[in-house]
Amino acid sequence: MNIAPNSHSRTRKRLMAAAASVAIAGAIGFGAVATGTAPVLAEAVRVEAPQVPSFADVVERVSPAVVSVRVKAKIESTADDGSDLPDAFGNLPDDPQLRRFFREFRGFGDQDGRDGMRRFGRGDREPRPVAQGSGFFISEDGYLVTNNHVVGDGSSFTVVMHDGKELDAKLVGTDPRTDLAVLKVEGDGKFTYVDFADDSKVRVGDWVVAVGNPFGLGGTVTAGIVSARGRDIGAGPYDDFIQIDASVNRGNSGGPTFNLNGQVVGINTAIFSPSGGSVGIAFDIPASTAKQVVQDLMKDGTVQRGWLGVEIQPVTSEIAESLGLKSDKGALVSSAQDDGPGKEAGISAGDVITQVDGKEVASPKELARLVGAYPPGKPVDVTRWRDGKSETVKVDLGTLPSSDKQASADQQPSAPPKADTLADLGLTVTRSDDGNGLVVTDVDPDSDAADRGIQPGDVITSVNSTEVNGTDDVAKAMADAVKSGRKAVLMQITRDDSNRFVALPVAKG
Numbered sequence: 001m002n003i004a005p006n007s008h009s010r011t012r013k014r015l016m017a018a019a020a021s022v023a024i025a026g027a028i029g030f031g032a033v034a035t036g037t038a039p040v041l042a043e044a045v046r047v048e049a050p051q052v053p054s055f056a057d058v059v060e061r062v063s064p065a066v067v068s069v070r071v072k073a074k075i076e077s078t079a080d081d082g083s084d085l086p087d088a089f090g091n092l093p094d095d096p097q098l099r100r101f102f103r104e105f106r107g108f109g110d111q112d113g114r115d116g117m118r119r120f121g122r123g124d125r126e127p128r129p130v131a132q133g134s135g136f137f138i139s140e141d142g143y144l145v146t147n148n149h150v151v152g153d154g155s156s157f158t159v160v161m162h163d164g165k166e167l168d169a170k171l172v173g174t175d176p177r178t179d180l181a182v183l184k185v186e187g188d189g190k191f192t193y194v195d196f197a198d199d200s201k202v203r204v205g206d207w208v209v210a211v212g213n214p215f216g217l218g219g220t221v222t223a224g225i226v227s228a229r230g231r232d233i234g235a236g237p238y239d240d241f242i243q244i245d246a247s248v249n250r251g252n253s254g255g256p257t258f259n260l261n262g263q264v265v266g267i268n269t270a271i272f273s274p275s276g277g278s279v280g281i282a283f284d285i286p287a288s289t290a291k292q293v294v295q296d297l298m299k300d301g302t303v304q305r306g307w308l309g310v311e312i313q314p315v316t317s318e319i320a321e322s323l324g325l326k327s328d329k330g331a332l333v334s335s336a337q338d339d340g341p342g343k344e345a346g347i348s349a350g351d352v353i354t355q356v357d358g359k360e361v362a363s364p365k366e367l368a369r370l371v372g373a374y375p376p377g378k379p380v381d382v383t384r385w386r387d388g389k390s391e392t393v394k395v396d397l398g399t400l401p402s403s404d405k406q407a408s409a410d411q412q413p414s415a416p417p418k419a420d421t422l423a424d425l426g427l428t429v430t431r432s433d434d435g436n437g438l439v440v441t442d443v444d445p446d447s448d449a450a451d452r453g454i455q456p457g458d459v460i461t462s463v464n465s466t467e468v469n470g471t472d473d474v475a476k477a478m479a480d481a482v483k484s485g486r487k488a489v490l491m492q493i494t495r496d497d498s499n500r501f502v503a504l505p506v507a508k509g
Contacts, residue, residue, distance in 0.1 A: 053260070055209050059221050062262045064162045064192040068213040069133045069146050069169075069183070069254060071154035134212035134255030135159070135183065136264065137193035138294065142185035145294055146254030147269055148174045151181045159185055162219055173301035175293050177236050178285060179269050181254075182297040194256065196287040197263035202226055202242065210246040210268060210282070212255025222247040224280070226265075231283055235270060237368045241283035242266045248282035257284050264290075292373065306374035306397035308347075308382075309340015311499065312364040315352055318503035322464065322481065322490040323352060324388045330354040331367040333384075334492075334499040345395040347384060349492060349499055350465040354390065355383035371397065387465065422474055425449050425504055429460065429471065437461040437494065438468060452502045454493065461499075462492040478506050 133150030137143070144159065151157060157169040172182040185191070206226045214220050224246030231241040244257060248268050256264040266284025273279050296303045312331040320328040330352040336343035347353075353361055356370045357380050374380060376399035383392045422429060426447020429438040438460040443450045460468060463477035481489045488503040 053207065055207075055221070055223055055260075058209055058258060058260055058262050059211070062194055062209075062256075062258055063211060063219060063221075065137045065194045066162065066211045066219060066256060067135050067137070067144060068160040068216075068218065069135045069150055070158040070160065071133070071151055072156045072158075073153045132213060132216045132251050133253045134251065134268070136211075136256045137191045138196075139193050140190050142169075142187075142189070142191055143172070143298055144169070144183050144185065145256075145267065145290065146181050146183060147267070148176050148179045148181045149269075150254045151183065152176070157183055159183070160213075160218075173297035173303075175297060175303045177303075177305075178238055178289060178293050179235070180267070180285065180290055180293045180297070182294055194258070195263050196291045197259055197261070197265045199242065199265050199287040202229070202259070202265050204228060207260055208244050208246060208265060209258045209260075210244065210248055210252065210255060211258065212248070212252035212268060214247075214249040214251040216251055227281070232365060233270060233272075233283060237365070238289065238372060239365060240286060240289065240369065241270070242286055244282050244284060245280040246282060247278040247280070249278045250276070252282075263287075266290075304376055305372040305400040306376055306378060306380075307340070307400040308342045308367075308371050308395065309337040309398060310342040310347060310353075311335045311337075312353070312367060313500050314364055316503060318488045318505075319490055319501060322486055322488040322503045323385065324484075324486065325352065325385060329360070329362050330385065331361055331364040332501050334501055341395050341398045342382075345382070345393045347382065347393065347395070350386070350462070350490070350501070352385040353382055354385055355381075355392075357381050372400065376400075422471055424478070424506075425474075427454070431469065432459055435469060436467075438471070438474070448504055449502075452504065454502060455495070457495065459494040460491055461494050463489050465490075481506050 133146055135144045135146035135150075138145055151171060152174065154171070157171060159167045159169045161167065167185045167187065169183040169185045172184050174181040204226050208224060208226055210222045210224070212220060224244050226242060227245050228243040231243050232239040233241060235241075242257075242265065244266070246257065248271050252268045255268045257266045257268060259265050265287050267287075267290050268282060269285050270283040271278060272281040272283075293303055311334045313334050315325065315328045315330045315332050317328045319332060320326070333342075333347060333349055333351045333353065335349050336347050353367055355361055356367065359370055361367045361370065371380075374397055376397055379394055379396050381392050382395050383390060426444030426449045427440055428442035430441055431437075432439050440454060440456050440458045440460065442456055443454055460474070462468060463474050464481060466473065466477055468474055468477070478489050481487075486506070488505050491502050491504060493500055493502055
């Protein structure tokens with residue numbers, strides 16, 4: 001039986017035919033003319049996602065305050081006869097032209113200089129008369145901050161402004177201990193300047209913007225976050241760096257790191273890098289440190305710091321246990337200098353300083369920062385832990401010497417006395433020539449003493465603050481520690497005219 005298609009089927013076929021005609025016409029370029037309508041185009045891809053905040057507003061406002069610092073140093077010219085060639089070229093013929101060629105091109109493709117950074121566009125390793133760093137204005141009348149290591153060897157200084165204008169500057173003062181320096185632009189004029197932030201409010205994870213002069217390229221902006229606080233990188237006695245992950249390179253030294261309010265939270269001063277370039281680990285001098293130092297430099301050209309006159313070391317958990325302290329915070333006095341204000345006030349080796357004027361001392365670095373923040377001559381209350389109790393003494397701080405003083409003593413050789421052993425500690429000892437203390441003659445390499453760095457030649461002068469002149473004194477101190485429920489004894493060790501304390505576990509068996 002034949003069945004005719006219904007009206008719906010016929011309508012559907014007509015629509016499909018019309019659509020095909022439009023598609024073919026559009027493909028050959030006149031579909032719009034044939035149908036009388038505009039072509040239908042697919043929409044572009046668009047993603048709705050949270051947007052990263054722009055730093056453009058901050059950069060626009062602060063950039064005029066950031067400058068490049070060019071430093072010219074007085075250096076002796078390099079001889080053209082090739083006499084400065086390394087030993088590897090010592091066998092070259094005595095031809096001045098040939099030796100000059102090797103001197104000029106010996107650095108091709110190699111790393112240059114002390115910092116291991118490659119010079120952009122230079123292959124030689126000649127001393128350069130011009131160094132470049134960064135800085136920023138902190139006053140309308142032209143005072144600016146940079147790093148001491150940028151200007152330290154300089155004889156003349158030029159500041160390159162954001163707009164390219166060059167101005168001469170003079171050195172106002174430097175502070176090598178914090179690696180800070182202040183310059184003053186010569187001449188009249190008002191300058192855009194920036195303020196220091198309250199870096200106590202800076203948190204790990206905050207956005208920051210670093211502005212400077214990397215590789216001498218001119219004003220460059222990089223961004224990142226605060227990675228860590230309170231970093232100690234061994235650069236000096238006042239290490240308390242802010243770590244950031246913004247790209248900081250050679251030439252950024254002395255440049256500022258800003259928060260999103262355009263305030264300086266830190267000053268770029270160092271990077272950690274196996275290659276010499278940025279790997280995202282940079283260190284800033286905190287604004288609080290810089291602000292205080294800069295004020296002193298602007299006023300006097302130098303920084304005067306308080307001085308306690310003691311040598312200190314960290315309090316480990318074992319040392320704390322041996323002294324009966326509840327925590328391992330504080331600074332253990334390893335020795336008090338004879339001419340220091342600390343000794344005059346009664347502070348001696350074995351004391352643990354826990355507070356200064358009521359401020360907690362968390363570590364030796366913290367003690368150095370607290371004392372250094374006071375002016376010389378200021379009386380302060382120093383809280384110490386001695387003989388199982390806490391007490392406070394008043395100290396009139398002295399002036400921090402420009403260099404550390406080291407004591408020396410002449411020792412005459414004599415016949416070595418009979419050796420004895422402290423088997424439980426892994427030590428062999430003998431009485432010292434002057435009768436004060438025990439000289440270590442041998443250390444068991446598998447002992448706790450060896451693990452803690454005791455070496456032959458060290459002198460044990462006291463145990464738990466009690467002077468020792470024989471092994472019996474050590475044995476008694478260990479027995480007393482066991483009776484008191486302590487797990488370790490604290491030994492005072494003298495080496496090369498300096499003292500330190502080592503905590504050793506009491507008898508193992």
